[in-house]
Amino acid sequence: xxxxxxxxxxxxxxWRLASSFPKSLDTIYGAAETFSKNVxxxxxxxxxxxxxxxxxxxxxxGVVDAIQQGAIDAAHTAPYYFFxxxxxxxxxxxxxxxxxxxQQTAWMYEGNGMKLLREFYAQFSVVNFPMGNTGAQMGGxxxxxxxxxxxINGLKMRIGGFGGRVLGKxxxxxxxxxxxxxxxxxxxxTIDATEWVGPYDDLKLGFHKVAPYYYYPGWxxxxxxxxxYINDKQWGALSNEYKAIVRQAASDAHVVxxxxxxxxxxxxxxxxxxxxxxxxRFPKSVMDAAFKARNEVYKELNDTNPDWKxxxxxxxxxxxxxxxxxxxxxxxxxxxxxxxxx
Amino acid sequence: xxxxxxxxxxxxxxWRLASSFPKSLDTIYGAAETFSKNVxxxxxxxxxxxxxxxxxxxxxxGVVDAIQQGAIDAAHTAPYYFFxxxxxxxxxxxxxxxxxxxQQTAWMYEGNGMKLLREFYAQFSVVNFPMGNTGAQMGGxxxxxxxxxxxINGLKMRIGGFGGRVLGKxxxxxxxxxxxxxxxxxxxxTIDATEWVGPYDDLKLGFHKVAPYYYYPGWxxxxxxxxxYINDKQWGALSNEYKAIVRQAASDAHVVxxxxxxxxxxxxxxxxxxxxxxxxRFPKSVMDAAFKARNEVYKELNDTNPDWKxxxxxxxxxxxxxxxxxxxxxxxxxxxxxxxxx
Numbered sequence: 001x002x003x004x005x006x007x008x009x010x011x012x013x014x015w016r017l018a019s020s021f022p023k024s025l026d027t028i029y030g031a032a033e034t035f036s037k038n039v040x041x042x043x044x045x046x047x048x049x050x051x052x053x054x055x056x057x058x059x060x061x062g063v064v065d066a067i068q069q070g071a072i073d074a075a076h077t078a079p080y081y082f083f084x085x086x087x088x089x090x091x092x093x094x095x096x097x098x099x100x101x102x103q104q105t106a107w108m109y110e111g112n113g114m115k116l117l118r119e120f121y122a123q124f125s126v127v128n129f130p131m132g133n134t135g136a137q138m139g140g141x142x143x144x145x146x147x148x149x150x151x152i153n154g155l156k157m158r159i160g161g162f163g164g165r166v167l168g169k170x171x172x173x174x175x176x177x178x179x180x181x182x183x184x185x186x187x188x189x190t191i192d193a194t195e196w197v198g199p200y201d202d203l204k205l206g207f208h209k210v211a212p213y214y215y216y217p218g219w220x221x222x223x224x225x226x227x228x229y230i231n232d233k234q235w236g237a238l239s240n241e242y243k244a245i246v247r248q249a250a251s252d253a254h255v256v257x258x259x260x261x262x263x264x265x266x267x268x269x270x271x272x273x274x275x276x277x278x279x280x281r282f283p284k285s286v287m288d289a290a291f292k293a294r295n296e297v298y299k300e301l302n303d304t305n306p307d308w309k310x311x312x313x314x315x316x317x318x319x320x321x322x323x324x325x326x327x328x329x330x331x332x333x334x335x336x337x338x339x340x341x342x
Numbered sequence: 343x344x345x346x347x348x349x350x351x352x353x354x355x356x357w358r359l360a361s362s363f364p365k366s367l368d369t370i371y372g373a374a375e376t377f378s379k380n381v382x383x384x385x386x387x388x389x390x391x392x393x394x395x396x397x398x399x400x401x402x403x404g405v406v407d408a409i410q411q412g413a414i415d416a417a418h419t420a421p422y423y424f425f426x427x428x429x430x431x432x433x434x435x436x437x438x439x440x441x442x443x444x445q446q447t448a449w450m451y452e453g454n455g456m457k458l459l460r461e462f463y464a465q466f467s468v469v470n471f472p473m474g475n476t477g478a479q480m481g482g483x484x485x486x487x488x489x490x491x492x493x494i495n496g497l498k499m500r501i502g503g504f505g506g507r508v509l510g511k512x513x514x515x516x517x518x519x520x521x522x523x524x525x526x527x528x529x530x531x532t533i534d535a536t537e538w539v540g541p542y543d544d545l546k547l548g549f550h551k552v553a554p555y556y557y558y559p560g561w562x563x564x565x566x567x568x569x570x571y572i573n574d575k576q577w578g579a580l581s582n583e584y585k586a587i588v589r590q591a592a593s594d595a596h597v598v599x600x601x602x603x604x605x606x607x608x609x610x611x612x613x614x615x616x617x618x619x620x621x622x623r624f625p626k627s628v629m630d631a632a633f634k635a636r637n638e639v640y641k642e643l644n645d646t647n648p649d650w651k652x653x654x655x656x657x658x659x660x661x662x663x664x665x666x667x668x669x670x671x672x673x674x675x676x677x678x679x680x681x682x683x684x
Contacts (some may be wrong), residue, residue, distance in 0.1 A: 041586035042384065093510075102477070106604035109597060133446070136671035157356060198671060219676035243588070244383035251594035255451060261449035266663040269670065281674055291682060320684035321608040327680040328611065328621070329478035329540060333559035334442060335677075336629055338669040342662035 008238060015049040015073035020060040022179070023053050025201060025266065025338075031226060032076040032133040038249035038306040047242060049074065067231050068125045075229040076131060079106040083161035088307040091315055092117050092128060094221035096166050098315070101133040101223030101258060102321045106224070109155075111318050116311045119201065123225055129250040132226035132257030135265075138216035138236040140195030141211035143186065148280065149289040156176060158182055163220030170291035179205075186210045199268035200261060208277040216284050219290050224308040227259065348482075352581060355414035357391040362402040362423060364521070365395050366604075367543060369606065373474040373568060374418040375598040380591035389584060409573050410467045417571040418473060422563075430649040433657055434459050434470060436563035438508050438636040440657070443475040443565030443600060445664045450567070458653045464682035469577040471592040472566035474599030477607075479560035480544065481624055483535030483553035485528065488624065491631035498500065500524055500536035505562030528552045542603060543608035545579035550619040556626050560605050561632050609650065 017036065021029045029051075042111035054060035063075035064082050066194040079092035091113070099107060108130045121128050140159070146152065153171035157164075162298025175191055185191045187210040194211065195218060196202045208214065228250050238246065273279060301308045344645065359378065363371045371393075378391040396402035405417035421434035432478050433455070440645070441449060449455035449470045463470050482501070495513035499506075507518025517533055527533045529552040536553065537560060538544045550556065571593050615621060643650045 038586065038590055042583055042590060044581075044583045084576040097679065097682070100672065100679070102600070102604055105597060106601040109601035110605035111626070136675040138671050144387055155570065170650050199667070217671045217678070219675070219678070222672075222675045222679065223678050239386075241384055241386045244380065245590075248380055248384060248587075248590040248594045252590045254445060255593050256599060259448040259451035262444055262578075262664065263452035263660075266667040270663075278484055279670070282558040287678055316684065321612075323676075323680050323682075323684055325541070325611050326676055329480055330442065330561045330564075331680060332623055333561070333564045334665075334673055336559070336561070337439065337442075337564065338665050338673060339632060339666075340439070342658065342665055 007310065010043065010046055010241065013047045013238075013242070015047075015234065016057060017051050017074040017076060018054075018057045018066060018072045019051060019062050019222070020054050020063055020075065020077035022055075024204065026131065027200060027257060027260045028134070028197075028226060029053065030260065031253045032228075033230065034256050035076070035131060035135060035249050035332075036251055036255040039245055041246045042249065043242070047245070051076075063229065064124055064126070067229050070125075070231055070233065072199070073231055073234045077227060077229060078224060079227050080127075080160060080162050080224070086120075086307055087162070087301055087305055088120055088311055088319060090312050091099050091120075092130075092164050092225060092227050094162075094224040095315075096220040096297075097291055099221070099223055099319055099322070100227070100326070101135050101318065104223045104225050105130065106255070106322070107315065107318050113318075119309055120311065121229075125232045127230045127232050129228040129230075129247060129254075130225055131250045131253050132227040133254070134197055134221070134224045134225055134226075137195070137221045137262055138295045139215035139218045141186070141202070141207040142191070142193040142213040142215060142309050143211045144187065145280070146215060146286060148283060148285050152286065152289070156191045157192060158185070158191050159220070160195075163195070166220065166290060166293045167298055169296055170289055183207065183210065198265050199233075199272055200260065200264040203268045203272055208272050208275055212276055212278045214272065214277045214279050216279070219282070219287060219294075228253075242296060242333050276323055329337070349524070352385065352388055352583065355389045355580075357389075357576065358392050358395075358399060359393050359416040359590060360405050360407055360408060360414045361393060362396050362417065362419035366546065367539075369542060369599060369602045370474065370476070370539075370568060371395065372602065373572075373595045376569065376598050377418070377473060377591050377595040380594055381587055382564075383549040384587045384591065385584070389587070393418075403573065406466055406468070407442075409571050412467075412575065413575055415573055415576045419569060419571060420566060421470075421569050422502060422504050422566070428462075428649055429504070429643050429647050430462055431654055432504050433568065433653050434472075434569050436504075437657075438505060438562040438568040438639075439564070440632055441565055441661055441664070442668070443567070444475050445661065445668070446475065446565045446663070447472065447565050447596070449657065449660050454656045455660075458656060462649055462653065463571075464574070467574045469572045469574050471570040471572075471596075472567055473592045473595050475596070476539055476563070476568075477600060477603055478539050478564045478565055479537070479563045481557035481560045482535055483528070484535040484555040485553045485558060486534070487555050488557060488628060489621070490625060490627050494628065494631070497535060499532045500527070500533050501562070502537075503603060505537070508632060508635045508639055510560065511638055512631055517634070517661070525549065527550065540603065540604040540607050541587075541614055545610045545614055550614050550617055554618055554620045555616065556619045556621050558613040559623070559624070561624070561629060561636075570595075578668045 082089040
């Protein structure tokens with residue numbers, strides 16, 4: 001039933017949120033817009049969060065410093081970008097041969113993920129919330145076929161920090177190239193390969209026209225989670241109602257972003273193949289070499305980075321347990337369905 | 343920045359929500375509690391939703407009638423329970439050899455699922471929101487091994503309406519038995535088999551002690567979605583802010599429920615095996631016979647139920663497209679990871 005309205009007072013708030021992504025990556029960038037719209041709707045427009053594309057307020061990779069300095073109130077980013085600052089950031093996004101998207105969400109919401117990351121992030125004045133996941137990404141675009149680990153030796157690839165370090169152990173050479181220059185570098189042969197995201201985003205950039213071999217899976221990101229960062233003082237100043245609204249608005253954006261990828265990738269993949277992309281699975285020998293290199297990198301990190309080591313123990317146990325169950329009901333169901341004429 | 347507080351008036355509201363589940367199914371029942379807590383927190387306690395276990399206000403299968411009559415404001419249920427009322431309810435939950443949980447969420451949030459179901463539900467005065475998913479379920483507990491489709495012939499199985507109809511085409515006999523009586527029926531041999539949910543819920547009921555053969559996958563529910571039902575007049579009476587809060591609170595509960603299953607099932611499966619459960623995959627011949635029977639049932643439904651037919655066309659296309667993409671990045675990643683020593 002409905003009782004008479006009572007008087008309530010809530011703050012009027014304006015925040016600025018810096019995305020690490022350009023508007024052209026509409027699926028990822030859109031998660032921050034969904035979040036902002038959610039908060040505004042739930043508060044009758046009293047809590048406004050303006051969303052700014054990468055570079056508008058701060059550079060894509062400057063959002064952690066900007067949050068820490070209080071220059072911005074919030075950010076939406078892929079935490080593994082800050083692997084160079086501290087490798088442990090990557091647990092909030094993806095590590096090579098790590099969790100898939102359902103596992104990452106389960107670890108964050110119902111495992112120890114959120115607790116461990118909140119402790120880690122305190123030194124950066126960041127309060128984090130999961131906000132989107134791409135699902136398993138593709139293994140990228142190559143000018144020539146990859147038939148064995150020998151084909152990785154000397155391969156110049158545009159790939160992010162963590163995947164790049166593992167690739168380096170395999171004899172590959174990782175390159176940092178801004179998004180807008182990748183196509184030309186591939187065309188000229190300055191690089192041999194690039195990774196990006198998956199069919200929906202990749203199609204827009206047209207890499208298939210200059211590097212047609214499209215391998216899967218992206219073993220360095222089996223379920224890349226995006227994260228909402230909030231400056232801890234701004235978070236602390238919110239009323240309990242606004243804190244609840246922000247948390248739930250982020251959860252909704254978390255669902256929506258993955259749903260968008262899952263709804264849009266299938267047709268994009270069809271179109272890429274129609275336009276000449278040569279789809280193939282990485283040979284097992286290449287996957288095995290990468291997995292071995294990953295284990296070496298993790299051993300080094302456990303020996304050198306206490307923040308990494310503290311989180312890795314819990315993460316690795318959750319991962320191992322989860323992959324005892326994932327192939328049973330879900331895995332066998334998907335495998336059967338993938339083979340049917342639907 | 344923060345501006346001075348302004349005066350706002352929001353209604354005080356009390357709703358009663360009837361769950362179709364007992365409190366002992368804490369993961370599913372808990373989704374409604376999470377939702378209720380979310381709404382209360384976001385509104386400073388002004389919008390209170392009391393959650394009632396099955397039977398407290400109305401029987402588990404009486405929630406649609408109760409919503410339609412305005413006897414309750416909201417419900418949390420598994421829509422395929424209402425398969426006997428109209429088979430199209432099942433699209434909001436699971437159909438045999440249908441979508442997995444990510445696909446179902448994508449279809450609801452970013453495909454045409456929500457739009458089509460809102461149109462269908464209007465005749466029942468229901469406004470729906472996705473609120474939880476179990477993931478792919480197990481294929482249930484059997485007193486004897488299932489080695490070929492011949493072993494389904496004459497099999498007396500406790501199984502819900504839609505799976506039961508397909509089982510009937512395979513020569514099986516579906517039985518309706520209340521949850522509390524299943525164990526005894528299995529022990530006595532009154533039934534030969536039962537399905538329930540997955541390791542975490544199954545462990546509590548102890549079926550492995552009397553019917554130890556535990557098969558997978560549950561082909562009749564590859565990703566069973568739970569749904570929040572709201573009476574359309576109560577929904578219409580909410581302010582825009584409260585509508586936004588309810589929608590986002592449901593999204594958060596949607597994420598949390600699946601995360602709970604994903605976090606808890608692995609250890610429960612280990613324990614079941616340690617206590618004697620004999621885990622095995624359904625033989626391909628049995629899966630193929632079930633898939634054929636499913637196609638026959640769908641042909642009949644397309645011929646006889648216009649509500650079914652209208653939604654099925656869209657659902658089937660989304661499903662077929664999605665299973666062209668699902669095995670590529672996610673499927674190959676999970677398959678590789680499942681085979682590693684982690």
